[in-house]
Amino acid sequence: MTSYLQIQDLHVSVEGKQILKGLDLNIQQGEIHALMGPNGSGKSTLANTLMGHPRYMIEKGNILLNGESLLDLSADKRARKGLFLAFQYPVTVSGLSVSSFLRNAYNAVRQNGQGEKKKPPSYLEFKRVLNEKLKLLEMDETFINRYLNEGFSGGEKKRAEILQLAMLKPSIAILDETDSGLDIDALRVVADGINKLAGKELGIAIITHYQRILRYIQPHHVHVMVDGRIVRSGGSELARDLEEKGYGWIKENK
Amino acid sequence: MAIREILSDDSSKYDFKDSTDTYVYRGKKGLSIEIVEEISRRKNEPEWLTKFRLQSYAHFLKRPMPNWGGNLSRVDFDEIYYYAKPSDKAEKTWEEVPENIRNTFDRLGIPEAEKKFLAGVGAQYESEVVYHSLAKDLEEKGVLFLDPDTALREHPDIFRKYFATIIPPEDNKFAALNSAVFSGGSFIYVPKGVKVEMPLQAYFRINAQNIGQFERTLIIADEGSEVHYIEGCTAPVYSSESLHSAVVELIAMKGAHLRYTTIQNWSKDVYNLVTKRAYAYENANVEWIDANIGSSLTMKYPSIYLLGRGAKAETISVAYAGRGQHQDAGAKMVHLAPDTTSRITSKSVSKDGGRTSYRGQLHVGKGASNVKSYVRCDALLLDEESKTDTYPYIEVGEDSATITHEATVGKIGEDQIFYLMSRGLTEVDAFNMIVMGFLEPFTKELPMVYAVEMNRLLQLEMEGAIG
Numbered sequence: 001m002t003s004y005l006q007i008q009d010l011h012v013s014v015e016g017k018q019i020l021k022g023l024d025l026n027i028q029q030g031e032i033h034a035l036m037g038p039n040g041s042g043k044s045t046l047a048n049t050l051m052g053h054p055r056y057m058i059e060k061g062n063i064l065l066n067g068e069s070l071l072d073l074s075a076d077k078r079a080r081k082g083l084f085l086a087f088q089y090p091v092t093v094s095g096l097s098v099s100s101f102l103r104n105a106y107n108a109v110r111q112n113g114q115g116e117k118k119k120p121p122s123y124l125e126f127k128r129v130l131n132e133k134l135k136l137l138e139m140d141e142t143f144i145n146r147y148l149n150e151g152f153s154g155g156e157k158k159r160a161e162i163l164q165l166a167m168l169k170p171s172i173a174i175l176d177e178t179d180s181g182l183d184i185d186a187l188r189v190v191a192d193g194i195n196k197l198a199g200k201e202l203g204i205a206i207i208t209h210y211q212r213i214l215r216y217i218q219p220h221h222v223h224v225m226v227d228g229r230i231v232r233s234g235g236s237e238l239a240r241d242l243e244e245k246g247y248g249w250i251k252e253n254k
Numbered sequence: 255m256a257i258r259e260i261l262s263d264d265s266s267k268y269d270f271k272d273s274t275d276t277y278v279y280r281g282k283k284g285l286s287i288e289i290v291e292e293i294s295r296r297k298n299e300p301e302w303l304t305k306f307r308l309q310s311y312a313h314f315l316k317r318p319m320p321n322w323g324g325n326l327s328r329v330d331f332d333e334i335y336y337y338a339k340p341s342d343k344a345e346k347t348w349e350e351v352p353e354n355i356r357n358t359f360d361r362l363g364i365p366e367a368e369k370k371f372l373a374g375v376g377a378q379y380e381s382e383v384v385y386h387s388l389a390k391d392l393e394e395k396g397v398l399f400l401d402p403d404t405a406l407r408e409h410p411d412i413f414r415k416y417f418a419t420i421i422p423p424e425d426n427k428f429a430a431l432n433s434a435v436f437s438g439g440s441f442i443y444v445p446k447g448v449k450v451e452m453p454l455q456a457y458f459r460i461n462a463q464n465i466g467q468f469e470r471t472l473i474i475a476d477e478g479s480e481v482h483y484i485e486g487c488t489a490p491v492y493s494s495e496s497l498h499s500a501v502v503e504l505i506a507m508k509g510a511h512l513r514y515t516t517i518q519n520w521s522k523d524v525y526n527l528v529t530k531r532a533y534a535y536e537n538a539n540v541e542w543i544d545a546n547i548g549s550s551l552t553m554k555y556p557s558i559y560l561l562g563r564g565a566k567a568e569t570i571s572v573a574y575a576g577r578g579q580h581q582d583a584g585a586k587m588v589h590l591a592p593d594t595t596s597r598i599t600s601k602s603v604s605k606d607g608g609r610t611s612y613r614g615q616l617h618v619g620k621g622a623s624n625v626k627s628y629v630r631c632d633a634l635l636l637d638e639e640s641k642t643d644t645y646p647y648i649e650v651g652e653d654s655a656t657i658t659h660e661a662t663v664g665k666i667g668e669d670q671i672f673y674l675m676s677r678g679l680t681e682v683d684a685f686n687m688i689v690m691g692f693l694e695p696f697t698k699e700l701p702m703v704y705a706v707e708m709n710r711l712l713q714l715e716m717e718g719a720i721g
Binding site for chain 1: 667668669670672673674675676677678679680681683684687688690691692693694695
């Protein structure tokens with residue numbers, strides 16, 4: 001069965017301020033969507049809301065994964081249903097090694113929370129998968145002994161997010177400004193990683209302010225967000241138009 | 255597994271009480287010259303030691319209660335039993351230990367742990383050591399691991415040479431009290447160049463109500479030797495207070511490496527007022543690894559005097575304070591020789607109105623050039639009602655010293671929890687992982703089995719932390 005995420009007429013406020021004002025979007029496993037928009041258009045609000053951050057209040061609308069509403073589910077339950085968010089600003093957890101964190105998360109997403117507990121894979125099995133993903137993403141093995149995001153460069157943080165994506169194998173992944181704060185080399189490495197993980201098993205929504213990551217990742221669909229709504233959708237040519245003409249062009253023509 | 259039981263994830267496991275009917279002797283409540291003399295007489299001590307006890311008692315009486323640190327107003331010296339002797343002597347096999355006491359230590363898992371990963375074990379019950387053993391090969395190498403009474407009897411010269419030289423009775427009121435009524439504890443001597451690869455462990459158990467436990471430990475690591483000593487403590491829960499007031503003296507001779515690990519998990523009605531001090535000579539290395547999880551009030555500041563060039567000192571401590579608990583703990587580093595280095599890492603977690611205080615002293619004496627010292631205190635508050643404070647005292651008599659002091663107070667943020675939850679971890683798991691990560695600089699210093707169980711204990715303590 002192909003997984004699909006449906007966002008329907010989503011209205012969201014943060015601390016009393018209305019940010020999303022009726023957003024609709026469908027993402028299917030296997031598709032790559034780019035969600036573009038100027039600062040303040042509500043892109044990160046959308047990302048956090050989809051994952052279930054408690055600070056974001058849903059006023060109206062619905063989010064469904066495979067036809068089932070996610071609204072009453074906490075973030076961990078959403079993750080176990082196959083949703084993933086790569087954070088714009090991943091937080092540091094001092095003293096928690098990347099490997100220990102990944103092991104716990106790897107086991108956790110295998111529990112669907114319905115009925116019997118699945119036996120977690122053995123440490124050796126986990127280690128085998130982890131080594132495989134490290135190799136795929138061309139990451140050094142010593143990386144996993146470091147504390148989660150502590151002292152990571154911007155590029156390392158984003159690569160750690162992609163490593164988590166690779167390990168947890170969600171059906172739908174939201175990548176929130178995964179290109180921000182990266183120099184061109186780091187950007188290429190991160191984009192490479194995403195391309196390696198893309199395929200019919202994974203639906204991706206890349207949230208970005210700039211078009212530049214789209215030079216490396218070919219989206220099937222491009223959406224432009226302005227003021228809490230999607231105002232235009234199209235193919236990859238839309239991203240190019242945006243780069244030439246800027247967001248002002250969309251705002252004027254909406 | 256011993257440590258599982260010491261740090262049991264089910265606190266009722268060590269909240270059990272044995273009958274006191276079978277005790278060989280129990281003195282009267284309260285303290286007097288007669289009681290002090292009685293303890294000394296029952297131990298057949300030489301005259302010098304009886305005198306030492308009586309002088310200490312006199313000093314104890316003169317000395318006012320400390321008016322700093324924690325609230326000591328509920329400590330009633332008249333309500334305490336100062337000496338209770340549960341069995342005749344320290345046995346060398348568990349079979350010889352009286353059955354009810356042996357059962358206690360069985361329940362605590364000590365004999366099992368001994369077989370698996372310890373080089374020697376001492377088990378103290380109330381005032382006396384009831385069991386003592388040491389691996390044969392270490393005995394053959396001349397390592398001594400004894401209770402103080404036996405050490406005094408069999409090795410009087412070495413005992414007297416070092417006893418009370420690091421912590422004299424006049425040091426503080428509770429050191430004076432201990433010096434007057436001490437009983438039990440450990441005496442360890444590691445000869446030159448001998449490396450004790452596996453840890454030696456002592457286990458302290460208070461059983462009866464209103465018992466005072468005053469053990470005395472003296473460890474001498476001779477030149478170039480190595481030893482790791484671990485102590486664990488538990489007691490059942492009573493509604494009235496017990497007092498634990500130990501004195502621990504360590505001597506690390508030239509080039510010796512001495513590590514002392516404590517996992518203190520007294521029940522929450524025990525006053526834990528302990529004096530611990532070490533001397534580190536040339537190029538010696540002394541480490542205090544100190545966890546305080548139980549007790550009503552702990553006042554404990556393990557100190558290290560760096561007396562020889564190139565000596566190294568480290569204290570890594572964890573304090574956990576839940577409801578009704580106050581952990582006033584810290585460390586002291588006294589640099590009296592050049593090229594010495596010290597490092598203090600203090601981690602504390604407070605919850606449900608619990609209070610943690612870090613109290614530390616750093617002293618660099620005149621002539622102690624090129625000292626390096628690093629102090630780091632991190633406190634984590636799990637709710638609004640809990641408290642933490644830091645009292646660092648720094649005196650530097652040398653310009654060449656490099657001193658760094660860092661302190662942080664933190665809370666667990668919503669974004670941290672959300673981040674971990676977004677990876678499928680439950681809120682409780684996320685919370686626990688953040689706290690365990692916070693304490694990781696401590697737990698990574700413990701032998702593996704201890705680290706695992708310590709994490710379990712803390713997780714139990716923190717249950718319901720998420721409101």
